[in-house]
Each structure stands twice: as structure tokens, then as C-alpha cells.
Amino acid sequence: MPVEPPSTAPVRVLLVEDHDMVAQALELALERSPGLTVVGRSRSRESATTDAARLRPDVVVLDRRLPDGDGVAAIGELAALGSRVLVLTGDATPAVAARVAEAGGRGLLLKSAPLNVLESAVQRVAAGEVVFDAGLLPGVLERLSGRTRGGATLTAREQETLQLLAEGASTEEIGDRLGVTRNTTRNHVQRVLEKLGARSKLEAVAFARRDGLLD
Template sequence: MNESDVVRVLIADDERLVREGITALLALQPGVEVIGTAENGRAAVRLAEQLAPDVVLMDIRMPGMDGVEAAGLLRGKTTVLMLTTFDEDDYLIRALRAGASGYLLKDVPAAQLAQAVRLAHAGVDQYSAAVSGRLAALVRGRGPAGSIELTDRETDVLRLVARGAANREIARVLHLSEGTVKNHVSNILSRLGVRDRTQAAIYAYEQGLL
């Protein structure tokens, strides 16, 4: 494997044994290299600026600066993948809104964790199975009234996006071409100021559009 194919990882967790354990587990997996560890969010941000990791595995609850705040500070600079024991709705939504590229629970097997790191680096958001279920439940819920004006057609498209429909399904339901749906989705993401369909779905949940 070429050196350029190896994903360079920084681990942020306030428990030393956890940091060392994850480091040891990932050392056995191909295509992943742990280049540093941090005991809290502030240290993670500092080390990320120094070491330029491809992916930061970030815990949620840490002293000094938690993982959500650190993820927000690292947004646009590197890929942040949350790795935590907490699967509460509030943490999940806050982390994704801060720009995290996924949310994994610490019971994930080592091989699956390494694969999630590789896929996150490639631009594919990653979620533990339990978290995916919670996220699906969230986007089926209701929230407060909306605050950003979308056209009626954009709202229809957003509702279907939030329910997990692909562009082809949306086109069929709304009797539109796939190209038109793609344009609507792009406009929606831009107007909402979110980076992907998952964050758009969270917005739809929070604004009571479902």
C-alpha cells in the first residue's frame, strides 16, 4: 500500500486507556495510521493544526473543551468523526450541525472503525447502526416553525429528502426530471447553509416540516 493511501488519524478522548486502546486496535488495521492523541477538544484543535490529520476521531464529553465545540473549530479544515458512548438526540444533532462527518458508538468493532475512517476521509458520512435508527426517528418527528423561506416546490423536495428518498424517487413522486430535482436539492442546501442531505434532514425535523 502506498503511503498516500494511508489515512492519518488523530484521536481525541479524555481517557488515556481509551486513547491507547483505539491506537492499538487501529495499528492492526490496513490503511490507517494514528499520528497523535489528545486529551480534550482544545488539545485536539491544537494538534490538528500542527499535524494536519486526515480524520479526527472525537469524543463528545471532555474537560476544557468538548468534542462538539472542537468539531466546529475544525470544520472545513479536516474530517471529524465522532466516537462516543452517548447516543442522545441532543449530542447527535449538535455534532452534525457542528460539521461532524458521522457519529459512531464506541462498541464498533475495530475493522468496522477502520473502514469508517477510510470512508469518512473519502467523503462518505458514517453512522453506527443504532445512531442511524435514532436519526431516522428524529427526521420523522416534529419541531418548531420554520425560519428560512423556501418555495413550495423546494419544501416538497426537502420533505422527501428528509424521509431518505433518492433523487429518482423524488422525481417520480413529484413528476419532475431527475435533473430538476438535483437542482432543487442543490439550491436547498445552499439556502439552508448546510453541506449535505443529512443536515438538511435535521433542519427539516427541527423546523417541523415533516
């Protein structure tokens, strides 16, 4: 008998949104995307952490403005529970986006973005990528670069990896460009982060620009 390939579990998503119409639209969009399933919805910052502890979602799609305060303040608790956090907001500045990154958030999108962009962002965040609105990314990198430390020495392959990270390439794209496996790519990325003293790919690019490691 042929052996069937193992099934891939869907990405479990918790929505944190207090407006019913918006939440329903988001849920419909995410549920129609292969590989995503919405496991719950929270309406406040406090309930988000309670629900995340109970449901253990892979990704939390977090509204920034909630009835009990700024959603960004909940990122640390949600990340500590093992969830990756993608923030949604009606408007944002580079300073807000930098706060999200510094708090451990994996990305920030504007609510004006097309729903298919949100679907892709959730999948990328679940896969370990960092996804920020393209219009905010340069400002985020500039602000984060103020915390860099110099002195890193990268190998030629690590420098190539860093350059691709700066171009916004995903792990899969980097592997394809370099002609190496996904695990090898992850190892290259991890060594770049360690050498630059960065906690995320986004920080690594910011630090490298400040240190003159990127053109």
C-alpha cells in the same frame, strides 16, 4: 517498462481521547486497517485544535467528554482547519447527535460499536460521507427537518439520488445503482444539496422529508 499505478496516501487520523486504555485500543484497531494511519493523540479539547493545526489530519476521531469540556464545542475549529470530525461517545440522544451535525461534524458513533464499524466509519468520513449511529439517525433527521425551507424542484435523476441518500447509500453505491461515474454522482448530490439549501447529505434528507419530497 510498465507504469505502476500511483500510490494512494493513507488517511491521516488524529485521536482525541483522554483515557489511555481506550486510546490504545482505538489506535491498534485503526492502524491495522489498510489505508489508515494514526498521526497523533490529544487528551483535551484545547490540545486537539493545537495538534490538528500542526498535524493536519484528514479525520479527527473526537471523544465527546473531555477534561476541559464537551468535545462537540471543538468541531467548528477542527473543521475550519480542514479536518473532518467523527465523534465518539459512550451514550447519546438524538439531540446530541443533531448538535454534532449542526456544528459541522461528519458523524457520531457509540463506543459500544464494534471496532470494524469504527474503521469503516473513519474511511467513509474521509471519503466525504456522513455516518451516524443507526439508532440515532431518525431522531437526527426529525430535529434537523425543523430548519427546512420549501420550494425545491428536483429533476428525475436528482430525485433518484435523493431517495438513495435517504436509504443511507454511499456515493459509490449511488453511482453503482444509477450506472454513472463517481464524479457524476457527486455532481447530482451537490445539486440536490444546493436546491434544498442543505449543508450536508443528512440535512438534505431531513429537509426533503419535511418538504414532502420523500415517501
